[in-house]
Amino acid sequence: xxxxxxxxxxxxxxxxxxxxxxxxxxxxxxxxxxxxxxxxxxxxxxxxxxxxxxxxxxxxxxxxxxxxxxxxxxxxxxxxxxxxxxxxxxxxxxxxxxxxxxxxxxxxxxxxxxxxxxxxxxxxxxxxxxxxxxxxxxxxxxxxxxxxxxxxxxxxxxxxxxxxxxxxxxxxxxxxxxxxxxxxxxxxxxxxxxxxxxxxxxxxxxxxxxxxxxxxxxxxxxxxxxxxxxxxxxxxxxxxxxxxxxxxxxxxxxxxxxx
Numbered sequence: 100x101x102x103x104x105x106x107x108x109x110x111x112x113x114x115x116x117x118x119x120x121x122x123x124x125x126x127x128x129x130x131x132x133x134x135x136x137x138x139x140x141x142x143x144x145x146x147x148x149x150x151x152x153x154x155x156x157x158x159x160x161x162x163x164x165x166x167x168x169x170x171x172x173x174x175x176x177x178x179x180x181x182x183x184x185x186x187x188x189x190x191x192x193x194x195x196x197x198x199x200x201x202x203x204x205x206x207x208x209x210x211x212x213x214x215x216x217x218x219x220x221x222x223x224x225x226x227x228x229x230x231x232x233x234x235x236x237x238x239x240x241x242x243x244x245x246x247x248x249x250x251x252x253x254x255x256x257x258x259x260x261x262x263x264x265x266x267x268x269x270x271x272x273x274x275x276x277x278x279x280x281x282x283x284x285x286x287x288x289x290x291x292x293x294x295x296x297x298x299x300x301x302x303x304x305x306x307x308x309x310x311x312x313x314x315x316x317x318x319x320x321x322x323x324x325x326x327x328x329x330x331x332x333x334x335x336x337x338x339x340x341x342x343x344x345x346x347x348x349x350x351x352x353x354x355x356x357x358x
Contacts, residue, residue, distance in 0.1 A: 119253055
């Protein structure tokens, strides 16, 4: 499944690499339909969600708690990192821009996807493994219909709105699913303090802070990805929901009822 407006899914505007959404609730509804249409999925059903996906997974777990058994959230978008601008200032500015009819424009600093710009924008502090990053640039050059150049002001506006629920402790305490949150200490896109804060409120959350990773942890160095695999193993065992039953390189897991 590709989220609407991304990947192989259709686009909302004529700017084909513009990230746009009418409402984040649409993502949650799409995921519900996807799960409903795939009743053959074997339990335990574990969501591994990265960045925006972490925001969607938390909302889904709140609305449909019986549909999943655990969540692994990698650098989840609890709140956007608006540095160097105060969060409230950035939020109000985006609201104003959307209110005057410019919601379908690229956020400042972004534009339509360009291979040359993609290559030039590599930053070891932000982007992790360079070979993987450049490989992705090449892939998007060859298949431009997959590319996203950046978010629209409307997408960012809806992201701010979707994050408001996470300021509500009552909302968070209703999410009981075992939850592993993997955070990158120097994340430039999402707010790490907000991740730490909600993990203290969620009933079943374990926080794993990586000092040397980047926002897209799955596209990081092999050492970091190997560490992630080990942390996922430990998460399953410690929560008692999934029991490791094989020591072979290709791990297998068995579901056990929690007592």
